[in-house]
Amino acid sequence: MASSAILLFTDYFNHPSIPAYILAGIIVGRFFPQEEMLSFVQIGLAFLVFIFGVKMDPERLRSVAKESQIAGGIQITVIGLISLTAGYFLFNFNPINSILFTLSAVLSSTLVGLDILEREIHINLTHARLAESIHLTQDVIAILILIGLGSVQTILTNIPQNLYYGLMIIAASLAFRQILFDQLTKLTGGSRELMMLLSITVLSAFIGAAQYFNISLAVGSFAAGLAVSKYPYNIEILDTTGSLKDFFSAIFFVSLGALITTPTQKVLMVSALLIALTSIFKPYTVITALILQGHNKRTSYLTGMSIDQVSELALIIAIQTHLAGIMNDVLFQAIILTATFSMLTSSYTQRHKEEIYRFMSKYDILPDAETTIRTRIDGKLENHVILVGYDTQGKRLADKLKEENQQFVVLENDPEKVEELHDNNDNYIFSDIMEDETWQKAEIEEAKLIISTIPLRSASNKITGLETDADIILRSEEVKEAEKLLENDKVIYVNIPDMTGAELLSDHIEGIMENVNYREELRRKNMLELRKYLQSEEG
Structure with missing residues (x-):
């Protein structure tokens, strides 16, 4: 009962639940023998x-x-x-x-x-x-x-x-x-x-x-x-x-x-x-x-x-x-x-x-060291695609970009996937997308499209906050979040696993690369799909 009351209070102010439980325990602990509480902890x-x-x-x-x-x-x-x-x-x-x-x-x-x-x-x-x-x-x-x-x-x-x-x-x-x-x-x-x-x-x-x-x-x-x-x-x-x-x-x-x-x-x-x-x-x-x-x-x-x-x-x-x-x-x-x-x-x-x-x-509190971060870029990056993430969806998109003879670079932070990119002779930057240096290496000012396969809001916010004229395709696990992301004029499409898949997104690559009108129509259809989905869920 004590934990429920405190949990309601902390939830109202958007605080984590663990402190609420611990605080409730401090209160009720005054009324119960420690031996009994030891049994509860073990259970x-x-x-x-x-x-x-x-x-x-x-x-x-x-x-x-x-x-x-x-x-x-x-x-x-x-x-x-x-x-x-x-x-x-x-x-x-x-x-x-x-x-x-x-x-x-x-x-x-x-x-x-x-x-x-x-x-x-x-x-x-x-x-x-x-x-x-x-x-x-x-x-x-x-x-x-x-x-x-x-x-x-x-x-x-x-x-x-x-x-x-x-x-x-x-x-x-x-x-x-x-x-x-x-x-x-x-x-x-x-x-x-x-x-x-x-x-x-x-x-x-x-x-x-x-x-x-x-x-x-x-x-x-x-x-x-x-x-x-x-x-x-x-x-x-x-x-x-x-x-x-x-x-x-x-x-x-x-x-x-x-x-x-x-x-x-x-x-x-x-x-x-x-x-x-x-x-x-x-x-x-x-x-x-x-x-x-x-x-x-x-x-x-x-x-x-x-x-x-x-x-x-x-x-x-x-x-x-x-x-x-x-x-x-x-x-x-x-x-x-x-x-x-x-x-x-x-x-x-x-x-x-x-x-x-x-x-x-x-304040340079973190230690400095010579890193072994690997980067492979064949030639000068210009009018290229930046592909964020090399999971199942990222691999399919990379294959489609190769079919279109479109220059691209993959931003990846997983050593195993970087090894695969290296073996495939693909362009990659082994680094963290939340770091500005990563985007500088990817020649963000020269890119024409950014495709993210990471369904994290923090990653999407980082990408939409970049100073770039490139169009942006994002991924989200929530429809309401996707609708919010589409409010940014640079975002032309938000991929949601429950509604769309990697194959469907890859089908759009050719049109996105070649046709401005296609990009605008894709954005409009994506927004309508999201709104229709939300209405059906609410209804």
């Missing part, structure tokens, strides 16, 4: 870890795996050494508590970090895949630690046995995914309700197995998610369990806020350092590592800023070790306080990421 986390397992698709991350793993490894090493030294020598923690302090500093929240990047992940942007890969690596480390710890009752008593049982559960989930899952999904007959019941049944079974072998519930939840993560069924499971995810997210954040108590001076000191390591030094280390590997500043920045939180799996480790009497109360309260603060601020840093990036760029 909420168990389901959210399951959702992470369902989303996991390592195959999609291969093109950035090397760079992300190097960046993640550097971050874990640098921040790990700093935090381990500080825990042992500055705060006089014993070796185990120093290690637990280090884990809280180096691991980041998949729940918060990737949830905020959900749309960017969906459309396969490079920084989103880099972030997803870093989070995946960290979560695998955390899961292995949880397996080794065992349950609260058996924590640290038999690590080899815990590892054996835990890895056996993970292996069973992979076997289920490969052998049984397809057969069981066929039995559901395409029913969404049965699909949801199947996923909940699998979750219950693996949590039961984890309890039987005295392994952390989070391990069972992760294994269950992994078991049903097969594409495209996992998309339907995520869709049908969306309301449950929102419910358990609320439970988790409210319970987290309720765990906060009045901090002592030492708790504040430990938390202050942990906040600095988590929210400042950890992202900056990843940003630097990616820039040194040749990624542009904006991609590196957006990736680094996705890990400025304490991991929910680190919270599970903290709760288990605290309940078992291993983690001291000062460290536990500092971790809870830092996790709450970092998850709260992360919502706002992500919302205002572009403003923060412009500020950091203006």
Whole structure:
């Protein structure tokens, strides 16, 4: 009830929901024992870890795996050494508590970090895949630690046995995914309700197995998610369990806020350092590592800023070790306080990421390095087409432009796609379209047409704000947004996947290239189609 009232207030002022839940938890925490709230946190986390397992698709991350793993490894090493030294020598923690302090500093929240990047992940942007890969690596480390710890009752008593049982559960989930899952999904007959019941049944079974072998519930939840993560069924499971995810997210954040108590001076000191390591030094280390590997500043920045939180799996480790009497109360309260603060601020840093990036760029806060950004331009660009993005649609459009013997250059930020462009001997610029330098390299003043295949409003706004006489074709996922974009006189067409496809757009290329009247008629028809679609939806 408290969270609903605060959520209405924050929603009215267009603020993120996470701070509302945490604030509600701080209020209700005054009326409930901390032991009860610890149980609620673990229940909420168990389901959210399951959702992470369902989303996991390592195959999609291969093109950035090397760079992300190097960046993640550097971050874990640098921040790990700093935090381990500080825990042992500055705060006089014993070796185990120093290690637990280090884990809280180096691991980041998949729940918060990737949830905020959900749309960017969906459309396969490079920084989103880099972030997803870093989070995946960290979560695998955390899961292995949880397996080794065992349950609260058996924590640290038999690590080899815990590892054996835990890895056996993970292996069973992979076997289920490969052998049984397809057969069981066929039995559901395409029913969404049965699909949801199947996923909940699998979750219950693996949590039961984890309890039987005295392994952390989070391990069972992760294994269950992994078991049903097969594409495209996992998309339907995520869709049908969306309301449950929102419910358990609320439970988790409210319970987290309720765990906060009045901090002592030492708790504040430990938390202050942990906040600095988590929210400042950890992202900056990843940003630097990616820039040194040749990624542009904006991609590196957006990736680094996705890990400025304490991991929910680190919270599970903290709760288990605290309940078992291993983690001291000062460290536990500092971790809870830092996790709450970092998850709260992360919502706002992500919302205002572009403003923060412009500020950091203006004052040269981001590191400089010789980049390995590749550019291939054959001859002088003149009266050419700038093609933004080289996904499925971009490839079809590039083929059509070749058929028309039209000079073009592709702006792309994905290393794998750039390799494909290089092999095809096509013109390309490997850079970020939000950077002015990218458009200067693309000879924007000489271009006659810009075609964007990226359905992000920020990308469309950047393109329409360019000083150019070129006609513009954009892409959007929302009809109302498309209608708004067409109000700009330079925009002659907005492609919407639900209404039009790449093949239809490519059919217009010849007319757009050769005939001014064709462009004007195309714009008029596009606007009429959008209005007709909106009227049918409203009617």
